[in-house]
Amino acid sequence: MLADIAKAVMVLCLSASTATTVQAADARDPLDKVLPSAVFAVDWTMQDKTTLYDSDTLFERINGEAELFFPYGFERLAVAEYANPKHPDVLLAAEVYRMGSPLDAFGIYANYRRPTSVAAAIGAEGFISATQLMYCQDRFFVRIQVTGATALDSEILLACGRAIAENLPSGGERPVEIDLLQIPSVVKRTERYVARSLLGYAFFRRGLIADAMRGGERLQVFLVPEDSPDRARQALDDYRAYLKAEGRKFTAGPPGRNALSTVDPLYGGVFVEQSGSRLIGAIRAEDPGTARMLVDDLRRRLGEV
Structure with missing residues (x-):
């Protein structure tokens, strides 16, 4: 695994x-x-x-x-x-x-x-x-x-x-990339790969997304892969710039992590952070703490590597 x-x-x-x-x-x-x-x-x-x-x-x-x-x-x-x-x-x-x-x-x-x-x-x-x-x-x-x-x-x-x-190359397993989203809260068979503009945002060039249930709340988790940590950092900076342009406030942190929480114009409560060359996040959260817990689960999942 x-x-x-x-x-x-x-x-x-x-x-x-x-x-x-x-x-x-x-x-x-x-x-x-x-x-x-x-x-x-x-x-x-x-x-x-x-x-x-x-x-x-x-x-x-x-x-x-x-x-x-x-x-x-x-x-x-x-x-x-x-x-x-x-x-x-x-x-x-x-x-x-x-x-x-x-x-x-x-x-x-x-x-x-x-x-x-x-x-x-x-x-x-x-x-x-x-x-x-x-x-x-x-x-x-x-x-x-x-x-x-x-x-x-x-x-x-x-x-x-x-x-x-029988006439196609064998392939009985889902793409290994989908395993990155396999945390306990993810709703099975909701995983998707979006090849262009995840969430409709051009700065999130592509990514994985899935529904999740946590504490009776239904959210979505996502992962944006980038080519390097610098590209991932730029994508998050672009998201910050978008929020400012929309007049939305956001909170940085927690300390030591390149992350933010906000109320997105389209997706409600959001927590997103940089993890190396990736961005990981949760959207549609009523409770910001729930979104952060899901992202922490994703961090632990990626930490298994």
Whole structure:
């Protein structure tokens, strides 16, 4: 576990932003082989052939969502549809997105997952409903959706998902970076990775965030990785400047720690501090003391490295 957390810290501190869109892959891209062409469940067969989309054509497939994918290093999308002659009006659309990294794939996946989603034992993490199955595995995000019906046997969705998973690199664990948020107060399956402007603030360039419960209070904890302690210090200074511009007061400290507590214009009670090349914090706190306790838990978690 300690080795995993150390690896997570190293990856977060040293990895470059994946916001730049990768150019289209070669026409012989193996992504067109991951969708099963053979029958994965009785009577369900692929219609036509796999269609590939790159950063220039993604809008043709998901016009309203394409911009969401680019900050996560979107490279390419493979799409196929499956039909069953016994149900001619029903189609099963399978999409496999290759993202910039396993963390990016988890990040885009977590945009769709909700704490109340029914977990599916597939990939690194997945969920299932009456009409869809989504999961992430390695640096791939898989989305399978039903059209023409309000429900489909979950075993058919899972059979399709498992057939795809067998063609992807193995990846049964969530990205190690997510372990950095694993403190007792964190609500399971609320963890997210935001690839650009955590909390909507440009000075928090990217980061991890999760819901937390402490003393009957629901808050959120977050972690902003930076390239160096100087960059982390600058990010916190930028936050101070923002608060001043908004006419918000803040309290420094405690002594010996580069930290502050405030009432944020958007997020209520906040406690945030620098921890090496990272910022760690808690938001939406009614009691500033609760926010600080959560941050202390995060400090101890990072101190395990």
